[in-house]
Amino acid sequence: MRVFAGICLGLALAACANSGSDDGVDTARLLAANETPGEWLSVGRTYDEQRYSPLDAINRDNVSELGLAWFADLDTARGQEATPLMIDGVLYVSTAWSMVKAYDARSGELLWSYDPEVPRERVVMACCDAVNRGVAAWGNRLFVGTLDGRLVALDRATGEEAWSVVTVDQEQPYTITGAPRIIDGKVIIGNGGAEYGVRGYVTAYDADNGEQLWRFYTVPDNPANGEQPEYLQAAAETWHGEWWELGGGGTVWDSMAYDPELDLLYIGVGNGSPWNQAYRSPAPEGEDVNNDNLYLSSIVAIRPDTGEYVWHFQETPGETWDFTATQHMILADLEIDGETRHVLMQAPKNGFFYVIDRETGEFISANNYVPMNWATGVDPETGRPIENPEARYDRTGLPFLSMPGAGGAHNWHPMAYDPNSGLVFIPAAEAAFPYFPEADWLPAVLGFNVGIDMAAGAMPADAGARAGAMAAxxxxxxxxxxxxxxxxxxxxxxxxWNGGVLATGGGLVFQGSAAGNFAAFSTEDGSELWSMPVQTGVVAAPMTYEIDGEQYVAVLAGWGGVWSMAPGLLASTSGVLPNISRLLVFKIGGTAELPDAADYPQLALDPPPQRGTPEQIAEGGYLFGRYCGACHGDAAIAGTIVPDLRRSGTLENSESWNAVVMDGALASRGMVSFSPVLSAEQAQAIRHYVIARAHQDRDLEAAGG
Incomplete structure (x- = not known):
């Protein structure tokens, strides 16, 4: 399970990178992270997750002299979303497929590499690529969550596996993509899978041996399973029907933060399962019916020692749009109305920027940071969104084009807070999504179980409509x-879908873009002070560290994630570049150069003759939207990570197509057999649909559209 490169042995271990010379990472060291700004000990650098570094050797005056110090090519061409750690002269980073690597932070020498050997077919249960967002450190170990639901402890000096525990029911479509957090020797990890039908929770494990210490569920269980904790009993009053049969959702797949003075761990809770609340929690008629579905789309404060519930704040009550609250949270002290308030800040998917009291969960303020139409504002007393009734497609039964959409006004990409300017820097998105309620919807064992018709809202084969969607x-x-x-x-x-953000004491904000640039902006006015083309899209957040008085900035490059797959045309024509997965490290006066970028010629659309009947094509369109579009793109227009099926050689004959779709011939690449949900005839209907789409787009290209 492990591959090692350049491992230092015996006395040479400390000399090669200081990797074994420290006393380990403990509570005192994590609490004092601001006193050692040259290191980056946890995924957000400090427990407050501000992603601000006081280092200022790279600043507005000299950032124009920034150059590449070294780079390392990675052995996976999937999305790269992790933030590296730098501890005692070593950079530690997780990559796609939950692999972990250690590099000498000065030279870039690979010290060791660990591969948990995640089964590639597991990716079919991951809504948003085979990504991983980082590792955690405690003692002399590193901890990583794997896509197939394990939590693994590694020796930090060698990469040897110390222990591994399975944190989920691997028979269910759970995944892990988020970074663990560690508080006083407890490793805390959540999971994902709400699009597929699971129940969310977070779990704490003993860092020494992997023993489970506590588990906190975010949505109530089947009442028939016995008495639940008081906080879940209260939540059950806000659910209806048999939600547990569909999972409920509420996965904690990314953001957490910790306040050591209050001893509160904050978790962000995800969307409902399925999205469509009419199926998830069908409420009886009546004005007084509470159908908020706690604790979906909520920030919840819990005690890290016991998992005890303390308070919650729900940002999207009764969510039905995939509006998660799992986006990056930041803790800070702000002066508001002449009073210092200890606050938690978040810009979740729903488009409102929230400031809440982190001791009590009291709402302080909110405002929309992008244009929106699903709500007109928030109640100034409670912070509850004032919904546009038309947005409730689950109640009206009518389609609704929502801004923001399911991708969110801000997704997982980390924000940053600069205490000097008092500004939060948000990697925001403006993108709509069409919600088409689906009549007589039933869940399936594979594919998105979201309760809407994904095919009905597919990108039309009309040049004007496509141009309008891209412009918006x-x-x-x-x-x-x-x-x-x-x-x-x-x-x-x-x-x-541009990169996460880093703010520094040099008055700079660093961010990469989907179009393949890595840049530094002035915190004062946003003016671009430096940029470098890096040959691929950047979605991960940068970090910075210092060795021997020299400051470095590091970032993982490699386009990927859900936007590289599901949006199809909107992804492929947004100026993005193919994935080239690399770790890039910069310093003042750096002279390293990237190799010449390879050419990626696009194959011509040359589909076989169209022989499907209108009925077959229509059925195939529905099935494609239900089972295929999340990876292979809206309306069969691929993004940049997985093959474009309109150009696939398997379209030529039914045998080749069924070998892949039904027999799982490419399971080792993540394309599992869909025989549990499709018949051979249905698989052929999808093939006929893809052929028809290829003909439509070839004709559109020929007409100049």
């Missing part, structure tokens, strides 16, 4: 004043 889809780096609740400046991007 864009991204931005927004500098947000959390006290005034207003934008101070923005950097506009052609498309969404």
């Amino acid at each position: 889809t864009r991204g931005a780096l927004i500098a947000w004043d959390p006290v005034a609740q207003e934008e101070r400046w923005r950097v506009q991007y052609q498309g969404p």
Whole structure:
């Protein structure tokens, strides 16, 4: 399970990278992270997750001299979303497929590499690529969650596996993509899978041996299973029907933060399963019916020692749009109305920027940071969104084109907070999504179980409609004043899904873009002070460290994630570049150079003759939207990570197609057999649909559309 390269043995271990010379990472060291700003000990650098470094050797005056110090090519061409750690001269980073690598932070020498050998077919249960967002450190070990639901402890000096525990029921479609958090020797990890039908929770494990210490569920269980904790009994009053049969959702798949003074761990809770609340929690008629579905789309404060519930704040009650609250949270002290408030800040998917009291969960303020139409504002007393009734497609039964959409106004990409300017820097997106309620929907064992018709809202084969959708889809780096609740400046991007953010004491904000640039902006006004083309899209957040008085900035490059797959045309025409997975490290005066970029010629659309009947094509379109579109793109228009089926050689004959779709001939690449949910005839209907789409788009290209 392990592959080692350049391992230092015996006395040479400490000399090669100081990797064994420290006393380990403990509570005192994590609490004092600001006193050792040259290191990056946890995924957000500090427990407050501000992603701000006081290092200022790289600053506005000299950032124009920034150059590449070294780079390392990675052995996977999937999305790269992790933030590296730097401890005692060693960079530790997780990559796609939950692999972990250690590099000498000065030279880039690979010290060791660990592969948990995640079964590639597991990716069919991951909504958003085979990504991983980082590792955690405690003692002399590293901890990583794997896509197939394990939590693994590694020796930090060698990469040897110390222990491994399975944290999920692997028969269910659970995944792990988020970084663990560690508090006083307890490793805390969540999971994903709400799009497929699971129940969310977080679990704490003993860092020494992997023993489970506690588990906190985010949605109530089947009442027939016995008495539940008081907080879940209260939540059950806000659910209806037999939600447990569909999973319920509420997975904690990314963000957490910790306040050591209050001893509170904050977790962000995800969307419902399925999205469509009419199926998930069908409420009886009546004005007084509470159908909020706690604790979906909520921030929940719990005690890290015991998993005890303390308080919650729900951002999207009764969510039905995939509006998660799993986005990056930041803790800070702000002066509001002449009083210092200890706050938690979040810009979740629903488009409102929230400031809440982190001791009590009391709502302080909120405002929308992107244009929206699903709500008109929030109640100034409670913070509850004031919904547009038309947005409730689950109640009206009518389609609704929502802004923001399911991808969110801000997704997992980390924000940053600069205490000097008081600004939060948000990697934002402006993208709509069409919600088409589906009559007589039933869950399935494979594919998105979201309760809407994904085919009905597919990108039309009309040049004007496509142009309009592309024009309305864009991204931005927004500098947000959390006290005034207003934008101070923005950097506009052609498309969404740009990188996470780092703020530094040098008055700089670093961010990569989907279009393949890594740049530094002034925190003062957003002016671009330096940039470098890096040959691929950047979605991960940068970090910075210092060795021997020299400051470095590091970032993982490699386009991927859900936007590289599901949006199809919107992804492939947003100026993005193919995936080239690399770790890039910069310093003042760096002279390293990337190799010449390879050419990636696009194959011509040359489909076989169209022989499917209109009925077959229509059925295939529905099935494609239900089972295939999440990976292979809206309307069969691929993004940049997986093959474009319109150009696939398997379209030529039914045997080749069924070998892949029904027999699982490419399971080792993640394309599992869909025989549990499709008949051979249905698989052929999908083939006829893809052929028809290829003909439509070839004709559109020929007409100049």
